[in-house]
Amino acid sequence: MNIEVYGRIRPSLRGEAPHSLQTDSHHRLASRPGGAYFSFQTLFRQDQSNYDVYKKMVEPLLDMLLEGYNVCLLVLGESGAGKSHTVAGESMGKSGIAPILIEHLFARILEEDRYMYDNRLNRQRATVSMQMYELYNELVEDLLKKSSLSHDYLDINESADQGTYVKYGSIVPITSAAEGTALFRQGWSRQTESYTDFGPAQNYTSVIFQLDVQMFQDNQPLPTKSRFTIVDLAGLEKLADDATHLRLREGPTLNKAVHSFAEVVSSLSNQRNPNRLINYTDSKLTQLLLEELGGNCRTRALVCVKPHSDPEILSPLMSTVSQLSQVRNFPVANNYISQNLITQYRARILSLQQQLGVGAGMANPSQLHDVKDELRRVQTENVSAYQGIVV
Numbered sequence: 001m002n003i004e005v006y007g008r009i010r011p012s013l014r015g016e017a018p019h020s021l022q023t024d025s026h027h028r029l030a031s032r033p034g035g036a037y038f039s040f041q042t043l044f045r046q047d048q049s050n051y052d053v054y055k056k057m058v059e060p061l062l063d064m065l066l067e068g069y070n071v072c073l074l075v076l077g078e079s080g081a082g083k084s085h086t087v088a089g090e091s092m093g094k095s096g097i098a099p100i101l102i103e104h105l106f107a108r109i110l111e112e113d114r115y116m117y118d119n120r121l122n123r124q125r126a127t128v129s130m131q132m133y134e135l136y137n138e139l140v141e142d143l144l145k146k147s148s149l150s151h152d153y154l155d156i157n158e159s160a161d162q163g164t165y166v167k168y169g170s171i172v173p174i175t176s177a178a179e180g181t182a183l184f185r186q187g188w189s190r191q192t193e194s195y196t197d198f199g200p201a202q203n204y205t206s207v208i209f210q211l212d213v214q215m216f217q218d219n220q221p222l223p224t225k226s227r228f229t230i231v232d233l234a235g236l237e238k239l240a241d242d243a244t245h246l247r248l249r250e251g252p253t254l255n256k257a258v259h260s261f262a263e264v265v266s267s268l269s270n271q272r273n274p275n276r277l278i279n280y281t282d283s284k285l286t287q288l289l290l291e292e293l294g295g296n297c298r299t300r301a302l303v304c305v306k307p308h309s310d311p312e313i314l315s316p317l318m319s320t321v322s323q324l325s326q327v328r329n330f331p332v333a334n335n336y337i338s339q340n341l342i343t344q345y346r347a348r349i350l351s352l353q354q355q356l357g358v359g360a361g362m363a364n365p366s367q368l369h370d371v372k373d374e375l376r377r378v379q380t381e382n383v384s385a386y387q388g389i390v391v
Helices: 050-066 083-088 097-118 177-188 236-240 243-250 256-270 284-288 311-324 336-357 365-388
Strands: 004-009 028-030 037-039 071-077 089-091 127-136 139-142 156-159 163-166 172-174 205-215 224-232 298-305
Touching: 004 050, 037 311, 050 071, 050 083, 050 097, 050 205, 050 224, 050 298, 071 083, 071 311, 083 089, 083 097, 083 177, 083 224, 083 298, 097 127, 097 177, 097 205, 097 224, 127 177, 127 284, 156 284, 156 336, 163 284, 172 177, 177 205, 236 256, 236 311, 256 284, 256 311, 298 311
Parallel strands: 004 298, 071 224, 071 298
Antiparallel strands: 028 037, 127 139, 127 172, 127 205, 156 163, 205 224
């Protein structure tokens, strides 16, 4: 199931003229006059609101979340293209996608509770928890407990039952839409706001927001677990610069997440068969998006575009977006059967990766080759298993 890509043209700011982008009536956009067009699932125009975006591309993901699937919304584009406005909004009267999602999620849970009560069904209510992280300069901070007086940077870990996760990150239970929205806005306000020699820190910052839902379905012995991930990616304008020159000019880590993201997307688009081995470890961002990019997740991407974008910046950005639309994911319903199967395969992969970690000291070089072949085989079986249990 390929990642679906939508587009949005940022409304013109005061004093800006209407957009000068190369678009047509078929939801297509070209990076420059006479250039090739890219076709979006939908290209949202300047007069369409955050709620219009939510209704068209996010609400179907909420339906899948409540059916037990992992889902993700990637929000990407160059700095100043309206990504943060789309995700968070400006005020209670102009909510972004995340607050709208929280409100609709709890409305659906309440609706389900009433259905169960009216039909005398003995099922436990769904539980919801929230996580929220900022990634800046290859450092991870917990926005739900970040102190303005100090920086507590967290590590990334991997386990068979959790997959890749932030070690010691806050997992905060929420019981109402008001509580969830307040917590989200509190976390959002804690983002790094300093200025660097190369511009505002927020241009280099990615935010990962996660809602985890657990619910019992169809008398299963264990709850179905699903996750909604929203990612506000750092500005992708740096894709227009040579990576080597960028590292020399701005340091080795400031833009690492952006270029690693593009490299992973490129690798996934070129290796669509299940027996692919993709390197996610070059950046903490790509490590944390292991499932959202090419794994067990239904992912949609929203590309935010300035109304007057430089073709030299927009062209490489749209090239990455085109590759993103070719990335194939393998979402499955996360009932207890699939959870146990995925945990089993993760355990085997982790064991093989540990063997690869000491591969340099192996007496027999062919043993390293055998372990790599086994790792590839297990990951292929893993993807095949995903496909076999898709509902």
